[in-house]
Amino acid sequence: MSRPEASNSSIISVDALEKTYRGGSILRRGDVHALRGVSLSAERGQVFGLLGPNGAGKTTLIKILLGVIRSTGGRASLFGLPAGSAEARSRVGYLPESLRVDRHHTARSALRYYGKLSRLDSDTISRRSDELLSVVGLEGRDRESVKRFSKGMLQRLGLAQALMHDPDLLILDEPTDGLDPVGRSEVRRVIERLRDAGKTIFLNSHILHEVELVCSHLAIMAGGNVLATGPIAEMGGPSKTDSEAVTIEIEFELAHSDPTATSNADVESGVLASVGAGAGTVEWITDPIDLDSNRSRYRCRVLCSERAAVDAIVDRIRAADGSLIRLVPHRQTLEETFMRLVESPNPVAVA
Numbered sequence: 311m312s313r314p315e316a317s318n319s320s321i322i323s324v325d326a327l328e329k330t331y332r333g334g335s336i337l338r339r340g341d342v343h344a345l346r347g348v349s350l351s352a353e354r355g356q357v358f359g360l361l362g363p364n365g366a367g368k369t370t371l372i373k374i375l376l377g378v379i380r381s382t383g384g385r386a387s388l389f390g391l392p393a394g395s396a397e398a399r400s401r402v403g404y405l406p407e408s409l410r411v412d413r414h415h416t417a418r419s420a421l422r423y424y425g426k427l428s429r430l431d432s433d434t435i436s437r438r439s440d441e442l443l444s445v446v447g448l449e450g451r452d453r454e455s456v457k458r459f460s461k462g463m464l465q466r467l468g469l470a471q472a473l474m475h476d477p478d479l480l481i482l483d484e485p486t487d488g489l490d491p492v493g494r495s496e497v498r499r500v501i502e503r504l505r506d507a508g509k510t511i512f513l514n515s516h517i518l519h520e521v522e523l524v525c526s527h528l529a530i531m532a533g534g535n536v537l538a539t540g541p542i543a544e545m546g547g548p549s550k551t552d553s554e555a556v557t558i559e560i561e562f563e564l565a566h567s568d569p570t571a572t573s574n575a576d577v578e579s580g581v582l583a584s585v586g587a588g589a590g591t592v593e594w595i596t597d598p599i600d601l602d603s604n605r606s607r608y609r610c611r612v613l614c615s616e617r618a619a620v621d622a623i624v625d626r627i628r629a630a631d632g633s634l635i636r637l638v639p640h641r642q643t644l645e646e647t648f649m650r651l652v653e654s655p656n657p658v659a660v661a
């Protein structure tokens with residue numbers, strides 16, 4: 311039987327999803343709007359990260375995708391099938407934040423146990439176990455008691471368990487949380503191997519650096535909203551304030567003989583602030599750096615409230631017999647983007 315797919319090939323499609331936890335009368339707690347109209351999509355072969363601070367709604371979204379809880383509005387589908395339906399669920403492998411493997415197991419007996427839960431026959435279990443122990447780097451350790459396993463090894467065993475029924479989509483809840491740097495890097499390597507084998511991976515994390523290292527795509531969540539989503543390489547990008555404003559990084563040289571300057575501070579005010587003073591355009595400047603004894607080189611970041619101010623700055627440098635070395639739009643790091651979005655009092659979806 312052929313498997314239905316969403317026409318746009320989205321593996322995960324979430325549209326205006328809402329979840330309100332109703333307040334209980336015993337706890338006298340009000341309603342909690344955990345998801346407030348979340349939309350995102352993940353395509354085949356992506357490693358998609360869901361990044362957000364505590365309480366953002368990440369776990370709630372994952373629970374809805376897995377069919378553990380129901381949404382109170384909007385739609386969520388996997389492979390074009392309603393999230394939570396038996397057919398969708400059968401194509402998903404899930405690694406919870408802390409998978410508990412009974413201590414009496416070896417890696418191999420644990421995989422046999424999870425294989426039986428997935429209703430696989432003995433031959434398939436045995437074949438898949440061999441394959442997966444190798445994929446997660448536990449071959450040769452399969453007869454050892456899991457009691458002797460490090461956290462990283464247990465997490466890799468958890469990944470193997472999630473893969474036993476050969477799912478198309480893996481959902482991983484904080485896969486590297488609580489691991490030491492070696493364990494984190496081992497888990498990342500397994501994720502990369504799975505990505506290369508064509509699996510789609512959706513993972514949830516509050517560790518920006520981890521997401522940056524392993525994910526191709528990202529959604530930033532806070533307060534039940536998706537604040538930005540897209541390819542991770544584009545999540546920094548030019549600083550955005552309003553449509554006309556632009557932040558530039560500018561590097562230029564000026565001769566000390568500049569008659570308007572008797573000190574670096576004078577040069578700064580003579581070259582840049584005078585432009586700002588005329589048009590109100592230079593809103594802030596990083597420290598100029600004096601790099602050279604004859605001609606001084608300056609590297610500044612300037613937030614211009616209108617694009618014409620960029621031309622004005624260049625004209626002013628030339629008029630001061632200076633030379634322009636570099637002028638580029640300032641690209642925000644992912645961390646800057648994340649902090650700007652999460653700290654914004656009025657979050658707005660930007661992509």
Ligand SMILES: Nc1ncnc2c1ncn2[C@@H]1O[C@H](COP(=O)(O)OP(=O)(O)OP(=O)(O)O)[C@@H](O)[C@H]1O
Pocket residue numbers: 331332342343344362363364365366367368369370371516
């Ligand atoms: N069963 C529940 N009943 C009531 N409120 C809940 C329930 N589960 C979660 N919440 C609330 O919903 C909001 C979102 O929680 P959720 O666990 O989805 O966030 P999260 O991004 O996964 O956070 P964390 O990183 O801390 O796990 C929080 O305010 C949380 O307190």
